[in-house]
Amino acid sequence: MKTRITELFGIDYPIQCGGMLWIAKPELAAAISNTGAMGNLTSGNYNAADDLRAAVDQTRKLTDKPFIVNITTMPSIRLPVELLQDFFRVCCEKKVTAIEIAGAPVDTFLGREFIPMAKDAGVKVLHKVGTVKHAVHAEKVGYDAVTIAGFEEGGFPHKDNVSTMVLVPKVREAVNIPLLAAGGMADGRSLAAALALGADGVMMATRFLATKDSGVHPNIYKVLVEKTEADTALQLQTLLAGFGLQVRALKNEIMEKIAKIEAEGGDLSELLPLISGERARQVWQDGNAEEAMLTIGQSVGRISDIPTVAELVERMVREAEAALRSGLSVFSG
Ligand SMILES: Cc1cc2nc3c(=O)[nH]c(=O)nc-3n(C[C@H](O)[C@H](O)[C@H](O)COP(=O)(O)O)c2cc1C
Structure with a gap:
């Protein structure tokens, strides 16, 4: 499956894993890259540049294939901008294949020197955006590729609430750089549809x-199989209004508490204990899915099994090829 994304990253299949705090670590990144898709090492898992350096080395011990490093460029107490700049420098020093920026653009948030720094190091830079306007900006300031994420996505979709189905062709018409479709992607039919809409591949996380x-x-796996596409909710519109974002996470007790606090005009001090990343880290390990804000996308409704990544990618490619072939035979009568 050759597309402009497989060519850009030097991978076999146009499938990329999105950034996932506490989940996208060396083991998962390498397992995905070893299938021929693109694994993701999420820098937010680390508290210091040296820790990310060690994680890049560890990933390279587990795979000799390309992987991408996510840097989430949002203001954070744990991850100040100076540390995010250091993460970017580590990626350039280590010459990772690519960096996935999610949040504010590199040129305005980290500094104008950073995209040229990546270009000098031969590191590709991709921006995950939620609007056509931001995709156009990414192309203008020199990103190598863009991911457009519709509001189906788990995590932090744009406040405009526009679907992947509408955004992908709009962005395709607006920019020339390679394009990944994200939000709601779950299988080979998603991949075939994304290619038909004009994308060069898909990014998925849930x-x-x-x-x-x-x-x-194991309880989290059970939740992922049992929950439907109607079991996620959007919240934090007030808290994240300044960034044009909101959160999509699993409907649960914590999300109900967050909704109540937001509706009553509560402030950050009331929300912080509920939305802290530390809570989520605990829940992924302990399995009590009511206890944290779990960023999960609507694609959860399309999940009915827990395969290995090797089984998943092999199946996706097979399904996508079949879907594309049957589409072609419909068109040709
Ligand atoms: C468990 C989990 C953790 C996530 N953490 C991050 C993160 O740290 N940084 C980020 O940019 N996006 C994060 N996301 C969002 C994904 O990278 C991606 O944009 C989104 O999940 C794609 O939609 P999908 O879940 O329908 O595939 C996370 C998603 C999930 C499911």
């Missing part, structure tokens, strides 16, 4: 969370 290689608690 589907990779629901694999044996993510290593979460």
Whole structure:
């Protein structure tokens, strides 16, 4: 399956794992890259540049294939901008294949020197965006590729609530750089549809969370298989208004508490204990899915098993090829 994304990254299949805090670590990144897709090492898992350096080395021990490093460029107490700049420098020093930026653009948030720094190091830089306007900006300031994420996505979709189905062709018409479609992607039919809409590949996260290689608690796997597409909710519109974002996470007791606090005009001090990343880290390990804000996308409704990543990618490619072939035979009569 050759597309501009497989060519850009030097991978076999146009399938990329998205950033996943506490989940996208060396083991999962390498397992995905070893299938011929693109694994993700999420820098937010680490508290210091040296820790990310060690994680890159560890991933390279587990795979000799390309992987991408996610840097989430949002203001954070644990991850100040200076540390995010150091993460970017580590990626350039280690000459990783690519960096996935999620949040504010590199040129404005980290500094104008950073995209040229990556270009000098031969590191590709991709921006995950939620609007056509931001995709156009990414192309203008020199990103090598862009991911457009519709509001189906788990994590932090744009507040405009536009679906992947509408955004992918709009972005395809607006930019020339390679394009990944994200939000709601779960299988080979998603991949075929994304290619038909004009994307060069897909990025997905919830589907990779629901694999044996993510290593979460068995209760979480059960939740991922049982929950439907109607079991996620959007919240934090007030808290994240300044960034144009909101959160999509599994409906649970914590999300109900968050909704109540937001509706009553509560402030950050009330929300912080509920939305802290530390809570989520605990839940992925302990399995009590009511106890944290779990960023999961609507694609959870399309998950009915927990394969290995190798089984998942092999199946996706087979399904996508079949879907594309049957589509072609429909068109040609
Ligand atoms: C468990 C989990 C953790 C995530 N953590 C991050 C993160 O740290 N940084 C980020 O940019 N996106 C994060 N996301 C969002 C994904 O990278 C991706 O944009 C989104 O999940 C794609 O939609 P999908 O879940 O329907 O595939 C996370 C998603 C999940 C499921």
